Amino acid sequence: DGGITQSPKYLFRKEGQNVTLSCEQNLNHDAMYWYRQDPGQGLRLIYYSQIVNDFQKGDIAEGYSVSREKKESFPLTVTSAQKNPTAFYLCASSIGEVPEAFFGQGTRLTVV
Amino acid sequence: ILNVEQSPQSLHVQEGDSTNFTCSFPSSNFYALHWYRWETAKSPKALFVMTLNGDEKKKGRISATLNTKEGYSYLYIKGSQPEDSATYLCAFIPRNNNDMRFGAGTRLTVKP
Numbered sequence: 001d002g003g004i005t006q007s008p009k010y011l012f013r014k015e016g017q018n019v020t021l022s023c024e025q026n027l028n029h030d031a032m033y034w035y036r037q038d039p040g041q042g043l044r045l046i047y048y049s050q051i052v053n054d055f056q057k058g059d060i061a062e063g064y065s066v067s068r069e070k071k072e073s074f075p076l077t078v079t080s081a082q083k084n085p086t087a088f089y090l091c092a093s094s095i096g097e098v099p100e101a102f103f104g105q106g107t108r109l110t111v112v
Numbered sequence: 113i114l115n116v117e118q119s120p121q122s123l124h125v126q127e128g129d130s131t132n133f134t135c136s137f138p139s140s141n142f143y144a145l146h147w148y149r150w151e152t153a154k155s156p157k158a159l160f161v162m163t164l165n166g167d168e169k170k171k172g173r174i175s176a177t178l179n180t181k182e183g184y185s186y187l188y189i190k191g192s193q194p195e196d197s198a199t200y201l202c203a204f205i206p207r208n209n210n211d212m213r214f215g216a217g218t219r220l221t222v223k224p
Contacts, residue, residue, distance in 0.1 A: 033212065042118075042216030043201070058211060090156075094212075098144045098163055099205065101212060103155035 003027065006091050006104035013085075013111050021076045021107045023091035031099055032074035033092045036060060043090060049074055078109065085111045116204045118215035125192050126223055132188045133218040135202030139183035143207040147176055147187055150199040150217070159187075159200075192222040 004025040013019045023032065031050045035043040045058030049068040063082025068074055074093075078085045088108050092101040117136045125131050137145060144163045150156040160169040165180040173190045189196055199217040206213075 035214070043214040045211060045213060048211050056211065059213075092212075098161050099212070100146060100158045100161050101148075101156075101203070103157075105155055 004091060004093050004102050004104045006089075006107050008107060009105065011107055011109045013109070015111055016080045017111075018080060019078050019085075019109065019111075021078065021089055021091075021109070023074045023076065023104060024072055025074075025093045025102075026072060027093055027095070027102060028071070029093035029095040029102070030071070031094045032068070033094075033101065034058075034064075034066065034074070034076045035090045035092065037088045037090065046076065046089075085109060116202065116213050116215040118200075118202055118218050120218060121216065122219040122221070124221045124223065127192060127194060129192050129222075130188070130190045131192055131220065132186050133200060133220075135185045135187070135204075135215055137183050137185075137202070137204040137215075138206075139181060141206045141208075142180045142183075142204075143209075144205040145178055145180075145185050146203040146205070146212070147185070148201040148203065150201055152198075156201060187218075189220070192220070194222045194224050196220060197222045 007022045033048040034046040044060050047066045049055035065077045090106045091104040094101045119134050147159040148156040160176045162178040167178040169176050175188045178185045199219045201217045203212045203214045
């Protein structure tokens, strides 16, 4: 059953700790994306990757880091430098010339 | 930062009403425009992928139009049903890039 999986669904961390959100896809998609959603706002692009070992900053990359060592995986690390890390995080992937995106279920991160 | 704007932010209609909402995007450097439907507790799912000026797409009671020269797309729902209640997102994809930028969405509530 192909798809894109984010884990965990809910995550709690203490302020000052780094935390890594997982995103895995078995769709053989080339491109992967991380978005952040805050209450009442839309999806804002954090990072995206078009191929393995390459990624680009989105609009709000500060305080985040990513890696793309494998095609299937695009983990997002929320570092202690991110001032307001509590949010809902969505991962997506796409393939093709006109890249329709497929989304994971999201991870809700709460930093206390 | 690419500005993708959607209006209205939210919409409440009665069952059977027809409705429409707008997505505006930069008219230069256009490659594609996507519409997604995001139901509560689910992942966003693609409705339409639009690439050509003048494109009109239809899926059941939902249709969309695209004007790339002036930078807008309309989504229409004919005879709204309670199951149409969701947030409708548009995403702009610029040429030479795969960084999808989303609008804030239109939250539609259809009352029985």
